Amino acid sequence: MTNKIDARYTSAVPRGGTKHCCYGLCRSDSRYSDREYMQGVGWIPFPKPRKDLDRCLRWIAACGRADFGVDNIRRWTYICTKHFVGGNGPSEDHPDPIQACNATSSPIQRRPKESKMDQKRKLEAAEALVSLTEDS
Numbered sequence: 001m002t003n004k005i006d007a008r009y010t011s012a013v014p015r016g017g018t019k020h021c022c023y024g025l026c027r028s029d030s031r032y033s034d035r036e037y038m039q040g041v042g043w044i045p046f047p048k049p050r051k052d053l054d055r056c057l058r059w060i061a062a063c064g065r066a067d068f069g070v071d072n073i074r075r076w077t078y079i080c081t082k083h084f085v086g087g088n089g090p091s092e093d094h095p096d097p098i099q100a101c102n103a104t105s106s107p108i109q110r111r112p113k114e115s116k117m118d119q120k121r122k123l124e125a126a127e128a129l130v131s132l133t134e135d136s
């Protein structure tokens, strides 16, 4: 055993292995580690559902991808360090990735607006009620 370095938190690319980030719309790719946007980016192996399902599901949720689930987790599934508070991967305070904003799947809550007709009708009904009680 000569390789004593824990490669998990480095951006070193093992021979022949390419890492893609599975987070949201992130395009981090270990093949482009010399690109400017990849400087200082490390790779975190995705928690495996068999080992740590809770964590795995939390990370999947954080990735915010509709096409990405437990079935997509492989031994070589990685997320890059960009998506953690501080940008250095999981920490004690922030063990999970930051929630991705997913504009397409977040339901837009629209409050049904009352039309003026409805308001008028309600007012009339209220007035009618008042006059009824006044009459009696």
Ligand SMILES: [Zn+2]
Binding pocket: 021, 022, 023, 026, 027, 028, 079, 080, 081, 082, 083
């Ligand atoms: Zn990423």
